[in-house]
Amino acid sequence: MAYFLQQLINGLTLGSIxxxxxxxxxxxxxxxxxxxxxxxDIFMIGAFISVITFLVLGALGITFVPLALVVVLLMAMIxxxxxxxxxxxxxxxxxxxxxxxxxxxxxxxxxxxxxxxVQIAQGARVxxxxxxxxxxxxxFTDSNNFDVVISYLQIFIMVLxxxxxxxxxxxxTRTSLGRQQRACEQDRTxxxxxxxxxxxxxxxxxxxxxxxxxxxxxxxxxxxxxxxFYIGFLAGTKAFTAAVLGGIGSLxxxxxxxxxxxxxxxxxxxxxxxxxxxxxTFGILVLVLIFRPTGLLGKxxxxxx
Amino acid sequence: xxxxxxxxxxxxxxxxxxxxxxxVNEGEIVTLIGSNGAGKTTLLMTVCGxxxxxxxxxxxxxxxxxxxxxxxxxxxxxxxxxxxxxVFPRMTIYENLQMGALRSDPRYFNDDLEMSFAMFPRxxxxxxxxxxxLSGGEQxxxxxxxxxxxxxxxxxxxxxSLGLAPLVVRGIFDAIKTINREKKMTVFLVEQNAFHALKLxxxxxxxVNGKITLAGSGAxxxxxxxxxxxxxxxxx
Ligand SMILES: Nc1ncnc2c1ncn2[C@@H]1O[C@H](COP(=O)(O)OP(=O)(O)O)[C@@H](O)[C@H]1O
Ligand SMILES: [Mg+2]
Numbered sequence: 132m133a134y135f136l137q138q139l140i141n142g143l144t145l146g147s148i149x150x151x152x153x154x155x156x157x158x159x160x161x162x163x164x165x166x167x168x169x170x171x172d173i174f175m176i177g178a179f180i181s182v183i184t185f186l187v188l189g190a191l192g193i194t195f196v197p198l199a200l201v202v203v204l205l206m207a208m209i210x211x212x213x214x215x216x217x218x219x220x221x222x223x224x225x226x227x228x229x230x231x232x233x234x235x236x237x238x239x240x241x242x243x244x245x246x247x248x249v250q251i252a253q254g255a256r257v258x259x260x261x262x263x264x265x266x267x268x269x270x271f272t273d274s275n276n277f278d279v280v281i282s283y284l285q286i287f288i289m290v291l292x293x294x295x296x297x298x299x300x301x302x303x304t305r306t307s308l309g310r311q312q313r314a315c316e317q318d319r320t321x322x323x324x325x326x327x328x329x330x331x332x333x334x335x336x337x338x339x340x341x342x343x344x345x346x347x348x349x350x351x352x353x354x355x356x357x358x359x360f361y362i363g364f365l366a367g368t369k370a371f372t373a374a375v376l377g378g379i380g381s382l383x384x385x386x387x388x389x390x391x392x393x394x395x396x397x398x399x400x401x402x403x404x405x406x407x408x409x410x411x412t413f414g415i416l417v418l419v420l421i422f423r424p425t426g427l428l429g430k431x432x433x434x435x436x
Numbered sequence: 437x438x439x440x441x442x443x444x445x446x447x448x449x450x451x452x453x454x455x456x457x458x459x460v461n462e463g464e465i466v467t468l469i470g471s472n473g474a475g476k477t478t479l480l481m482t483v484c485g486x487x488x489x490x491x492x493x494x495x496x497x498x499x500x501x502x503x504x505x506x507x508x509x510x511x512x513x514x515x516x517x518x519x520x521x522x523v524f525p526r527m528t529i530y531e532n533l534q535m536g537a538l539r540s541d542p543r544y545f546n547d548d549l550e551m552s553f554a555m556f557p558r559x560x561x562x563x564x565x566x567x568x569x570l571s572g573g574e575q576x577x578x579x580x581x582x583x584x585x586x587x588x589x590x591x592x593x594x595x596x597s598l599g600l601a602p603l604v605v606r607g608i609f610d611a612i613k614t615i616n617r618e619k620k621m622t623v624f625l626v627e628q629n630a631f632h633a634l635k636l637x638x639x640x641x642x643x644v645n646g647k648i649t650l651a652g653s654g655a656x657x658x659x660x661x662x663x664x665x666x667x668x669x670x671x672x
Contacts, residue, residue, distance in 0.1 A: 177608075205603035307538070313537055314524055321522040324484055325586065326539035 133273035137280070138401045139394070144285045144354070146393020147292035151347040152370030153377070153385035154299065155340025160380040161316045161380040162226075162336045166376060168238035170216050171367015172245040173211050173341045177348025178206045178358045180251055182258050185352075191323040196263060201353075215341025219334055242363075289352050295346065296386060299339075312336055316380075359360045361408060372416050378429025387427060391415075437443075437462040437622055438483070438590055443492035445475075445482045452478040455492065460590065465616050465623040467654070468482070470643035476626040477519045479643070482591050484509050484516055499634040511539050515588035517579040519595055519626075525568030529559050532567050532578055536585030542656040544587065552581035555611050573604040575607055580611065589616065590622045597629045605629065609636055630667040634658045 152174050159167040184206040186198050220316050222237040267282030303309035314322040323329050351366065352358055373392045377384025392412055399411040419427065438460040445453040448621065452475045460466045470476050482489050485506040488528050494502045495623040496512060504512070506622050514535075524532050533552060538544050553560035562570065566580055576596055593605055593612065597605040609632050615621050627633035634654045642650040650657065 295551075307534075310527070310531055310535055311538070313527060317524045317526055318522050320486055320506075321485060321518065321524070322535075323506040324516050324518065325535055325582065328505075328507045412663050420499070 133277040138397045140281050142394035142397030143390060144288050145396060146390035147288050148153035148347045148350050149179060149370045149373045149392050150389025151292060151295065151343045152366060152380060153373040153389045156345050156371050156374040157382060157385040158336050158340050159380055160318050160392040162312060163303040164331055165234050169241040169245060170340065170344060172242050173214055174344035174348050174366055175360060175363030176214055177207045177211045177243065177250065177345030178352045179253060180210045181349040181352040182260055185260060185263065204346065204349055207349050208342045211345035212338045215337040216334055219337040224330065246363065253360065257274045257357045259357050260352060262356060267321050284353055289403060291346065295343065326345060372412065376416050376419055376426055378426030384426055384428035437497060439485050439495040441493040443482060443489045443494065445478050445487055446490050447487065447613040452646055453482060458641055458648065460622060461622050462622055463620060465625060467625045467627055467637035467640045468643055469627055469630040469633060469640060470511045473531055475644040476643055477594055480516060480594050480626055481578055483592065492527065510586050513589035514592065515583040515586040516592040517583040517594065517596060521575045521579040523567040523575050523578050526566055528564050529567055529578055530563045532582050533585050536582035540585065540587045548587065552584060556581055573600045576600060576608060588621065591625065594622050594626045595628060597627065605632065612636065
């Protein structure tokens, strides 16, 4: 039981991170019907900006953790926002209205370019970092002396995820910006006719996805302490899987998919073999798609012709 | 108020508008009739810049709006209830109306909402329902109401009667007349339902194959034997 609970905590933490990245995939897909393959790399850049900012802050002698975290978070968000905006502007917007595969190819190109740029600028070796948030709470100890521990970092990750999710849900469902995004998603031409600046709304969507990916990048940096230029690929693929599992285009679906994949990974590694955890994840994706092709929370109707 | 001057519009290689001239004066209801595929929808959409005119000019209130981005037209005072209604299906009726009012002064929102609900009481009953669950007639009402929420000076209506029961059509045409009279709103109406449209309109145009072939007052066109043969007899 204690072991189970511990895996549950670990899985939820990991799932939060996947979920945050998955939202970027699902939002962009919702609004322009395209998988932004560079999104995983935006996340990777968020992680690098986080490490670099931590190092700079350390060099400046700023060691007060809450302040450092806020500064790092802001820096990561600002830089990835700029990246997300530029990627859309340079690689996707000029191809809008072109044949369907064109932006996809462009996306893969951007992904490779971003990876190589970071590799050249930062080196191919992993970047290690000192733990920033240490310690944790022992929830209880069972009869076998097994401690169930939730680290402060895990609390930080989960609380931040819940706050961001609540904020995002509010923006999408209750604000004018959210309505404009949904309008573009449902009928872009009509959105233009009633006065929505469609290009700007699409840019904003990329930026919002990128900002969440930046937060996820910071979380991974804190959680694992090492990053390299390649982390975007695997995490991106997992998060993309999460978005498809939950139902691509659905925000709650992305979060649910992320959490599920986090849990599957944690439990599979704990009870079976860690080597096959990715196989398990993708296996479950295949199963879900066979029985529910639109994903768990996806909309069944076909809208795009 | 609106002058379309020698406008040509293409879809790829297909020339859908072949030099169209149309004028709509302030306060009028002008109707455009023509058979399926004539280019009526293309003309309304070209006025809104989507697709864009390849040649020719579109003047609104003395200003050239031919190259204006689509989303700026509503700020200038042009709103459209497009062909096929195009309500946002996964938004509620209330949200659809909010979207219509996106670029209008929020101070008027409540009054305009009341006006829309007074005109189409069905919408009020269902305001928290998703627009995709409405019947065709209700969606048409919503599309018109959404356009009205923009407080336009020129209202473009593309086949508001399409696929609706005669009683619903009557209601919608009455609403158009009221809007024109009481709100002093200029209306440019595209219809295949030529009889009702011409009876309602001050003036009308006939479009064939991307060109205007006839123009005149509503009564003149109604009396014209060619029009009777082509668009009225056997129809309504
Ligand atoms: N999106 C489009 N792509 C290509 N051709 C189109 C498109 N829309 C309309 N057309 C063509 O342009 C012509 C005019 O169509 P349209 O403006 O819809 O006519 P109407 O509204 O009078 O029925 C038709 O021949 C139609 O096939
Ligand atoms: Mg038409």
